[in-house]
Amino acid sequence: MITIKNLHKSYKMGHNSLHVLKGLDFTINDGELVSIMGSSGSGKSTLLNILGLLDNYDEGEFHLDDLLIRNLNETKAAQYRNKYFGFVFQSFNLITFKNAQENVALPLYYQGINRKKRNKIALEYLDKVGLADWAHHLPSELSGGQKQRVAIARALVTNPKVILADEPTGALDSKTSYDVMQILKDINNLGISVIIVTHEHDIAEMTDRVINLRDGQIVDPEEATKTPSYV
Amino acid sequence: MFDLDKWQEILSTIKKNKLRTFLTAFSVAWGIFMLIIMLGAGRGLQNAVMYNFEGDAQNSFWIYRGKTSKAHEGYQPGRFIQYTNKDLNETKRLNSSIIESSSSRLSVSNDAEIHYNTERIGHRVYGVHPGTEELEQLSFEEGRFINQLDMKSFRKVVAISYKTKEALFKNGEEALGTYIRLGDIPFKIIGVFRDMNERDNERVYIPINTAQRTFGQGNNIHNMAFTVENMDLPQSKELENKLRKEFASRHHFDVKDDRAMYINNNIENAKEIRNVFTGISMFIWIIGIGTIIAGIVGVSNIMLIVVKERTKEIGIRKAIGATPWSVINLVLLEAVTITTLAGYIGLVAGVGLLELISANIPASDFFRNPEADFSIAISATILLIISGAIAGLIPARKAARIKPIVALRDE
Numbered sequence: 001m002i003t004i005k006n007l008h009k010s011y012k013m014g015h016n017s018l019h020v021l022k023g024l025d026f027t028i029n030d031g032e033l034v035s036i037m038g039s040s041g042s043g044k045s046t047l048l049n050i051l052g053l054l055d056n057y058d059e060g061e062f063h064l065d066d067l068l069i070r071n072l073n074e075t076k077a078a079q080y081r082n083k084y085f086g087f088v089f090q091s092f093n094l095i096t097f098k099n100a101q102e103n104v105a106l107p108l109y110y111q112g113i114n115r116k117k118r119n120k121i122a123l124e125y126l127d128k129v130g131l132a133d134w135a136h137h138l139p140s141e142l143s144g145g146q147k148q149r150v151a152i153a154r155a156l157v158t159n160p161k162v163i164l165a166d167e168p169t170g171a172l173d174s175k176t177s178y179d180v181m182q183i184l185k186d187i188n189n190l191g192i193s194v195i196i197v198t199h200e201h202d203i204a205e206m207t208d209r210v211i212n213l214r215d216g217q218i219v220d221p222e223e224a225t226k227t228p229s230y231v
Numbered sequence: 232m233f234d235l236d237k238w239q240e241i242l243s244t245i246k247k248n249k250l251r252t253f254l255t256a257f258s259v260a261w262g263i264f265m266l267i268i269m270l271g272a273g274r275g276l277q278n279a280v281m282y283n284f285e286g287d288a289q290n291s292f293w294i295y296r297g298k299t300s301k302a303h304e305g306y307q308p309g310r311f312i313q314y315t316n317k318d319l320n321e322t323k324r325l326n327s328s329i330i331e332s333s334s335s336r337l338s339v340s341n342d343a344e345i346h347y348n349t350e351r352i353g354h355r356v357y358g359v360h361p362g363t364e365e366l367e368q369l370s371f372e373e374g375r376f377i378n379q380l381d382m383k384s385f386r387k388v389v390a391i392s393y394k395t396k397e398a399l400f401k402n403g404e405e406a407l408g409t410y411i412r413l414g415d416i417p418f419k420i421i422g423v424f425r426d427m428n429e430r431d432n433e434r435v436y437i438p439i440n441t442a443q444r445t446f447g448q449g450n451n452i453h454n455m456a457f458t459v460e461n462m463d464l465p466q467s468k469e470l471e472n473k474l475r476k477e478f479a480s481r482h483h484f485d486v487k488d489d490r491a492m493y494i495n496n497n498i499e500n501a502k503e504i505r506n507v508f509t510g511i512s513m514f515i516w517i518i519g520i521g522t523i524i525a526g527i528v529g530v531s532n533i534m535l536i537v538v539k540e541r542t543k544e545i546g547i548r549k550a551i552g553a554t555p556w557s558v559i560n561l562v563l564l565e566a567v568t569i570t571t572l573a574g575y576i577g578l579v580a581g582v583g584l585l586e587l588i589s590a591n592i593p594a595s596d597f598f599r600n601p602e603a604d605f606s607i608a609i610s611a612t613i614l615l616i617i618s619g620a621i622a623g624l625i626p627a628r629k630a631a632r633i634k635p636i637v638a639l640r641d642e
Contacts, residue, residue, distance in 0.1 A: 087551065093546075111552065
């Protein structure tokens with residue numbers, strides 16, 4: 001599904017350049033539940049952004065479904081994002097002036113699906129995360145856990161191959177965190193790959209495999225590239 | 232191009248951001264409103280001046296008496312020049328190829344107070360030739376003007392203005408055919424006219440030879456006027472010089488003596504008035520363009536803020552699959568929709584106010600029928616929308632370039 005070879009990324013800060021990712025190699029297979037662990041500044045969010053086609057990389061190779069991703073123009077990147085990925089963010093990133101159903105339906109709008117149909121689909125997905133009754137509430141009227149479930153529904157609505165979750169539990173208490181993790185696991189059981197970026201060990205432990213990042217490098221490369229025994 | 236979904240998306244965004252929408256709309260509506268009011272006011276001024284000016288034939292020359300200021304051929308300065316019938320006849324003879332209508336004029340107001348029954352009014356009484364009808368651009372509400380037959384038989388007939396009629400016939404009696412007295416002498420009313428130049432409606436006209444004979448003025452006339460066939464400004468100045476020479480030799484004054492005679496060259500006046508209005512309309516355009524630029528700056532300013540404010544939203548949209556073009560589209564179409572609606576509101580409000588003004592404020596010498604040139608107003612609105620869109624394109628493209636990661640990074 002995702003193959004990364006010798007991936008480098010630096011940010012230019014004035015005259016200095018900050019080398020964030022220093023040659024990463026790993027593979028993520030279809031239907032895996034993987035976490036990317038690392039402390040703040042380890043480069044895990046940068047890696048997630050590159051995986052999610054939200055950012056470019058400088059060196060190396062990134063294959064997505066046997067497709068070499070390199071220097072995509074914005075339009076192409078947007079189309080691939082819409083087709084392959086669902087995003088879940090730490091801060092939920094729901095559009096504040098749209099209600100839950102409209103938020104969930106938005107990715108379908110960009111796929112050109114008509115309003116009636118996309119609202120129906122959105123409601124189905126809200127039902128899957130247990131929020132069908134909250135469809136017409138604005139994000140401000142929802143709790144943190146509910147917001148994150150709306151965000152997950154939005155990530156799922158396009159039927160993506162990969163869910164990219166950036167600290168999905170970072171803003172939630174531990175009870176709600178486990179609920180959200182359970183939902184992500186359920187999604188994974190449907191055959192969708194889930195990649196979770198986190199710095200919390202207990203969250204990482206709930207995944208099949210952990211890629212540890214430190215200072216832009218994978219801590220235990222063998223562990224990261226090995227194919228899990230159950231595949 | 233028309234995509235119901237896109238409009239629903241835009242409409243819902245507008246509905247949910249009322250203050251922002253209002254601020255944008257207000258700056259546009261205000262700009263258009265001010266432009267319409269200014270165009271209207273300028274037009275009102277122009278209408279008033281042109282209306283008064285059109286009260287006289289525009290291709291006319293008016294020749295008035297003066298007093299010499301220079302010694303000439305043994306005459307002392309300070310001599311009054313008295314015109315007679317001969318002046319008109321000679322002028323017509325010497326310029327027969329170009330003169331169309333002509334008339335001399337003799338004011339007999341002092342000897343000919345107008346009365347009818349017990350009414351007396353102080354309107355002026357002029358003896359004139361039939362050509363005055365053309366020279367003063369008279370329009371007749373009733374009857375006719377003085378004709379050659381009246382002249383030939385020295386008829387005691389009078390053409391009165393509608394104002395004179397109103398003043399004399401307060402009970403609405405039939406005026407035509409009625410006799411009124413000028414001084415002690417009865418004159419029969421043959422017509423009621425209206426002069427576009429309001430001040431010229433406080434007078435009545437009688438045949439000049441009747442006036443000279445009845446009021447003991449001999450051959451005297453006070454001034455004379457004539458219209459000419461089309462000529463340009465240099466030609467009219469040439470004619471002025473020629474007339475001056477002819478009068479100077481007849482009345483023995485120095486041709487360079489500016490005070491001995493006065494010529495009012497309406498061809499020159501028309502040219503000057505046109506120049507003034509070219510100036511005024513240029514002034515209005517400069518201010519108008521300034522107003523429009525202010526509107527554009529307002530719109531793009533607000534759009535910049537809008538994009539800033541929507542950075543996160545746009546980032547989210549891009550993360551879930553919005554293409555750069557769809558973002559540009561969203562921002563631009565929203566702006567164009569708002570500017571169009573607001574522009575229309577400003578247009579209607581401005582035109583409405585002008586209508587209100589022209590319905591409630593009577594026309595004066597300085598202001599008449601303020602009206603906005605509608606095609607200019609519409610094109611200004613369209614220009615504003617287009618330039619608003621172009622100005623909005625910069626923030627829109629900025630929005631499209633927003634990197635989702637940057638937009639979503641901090642919370």
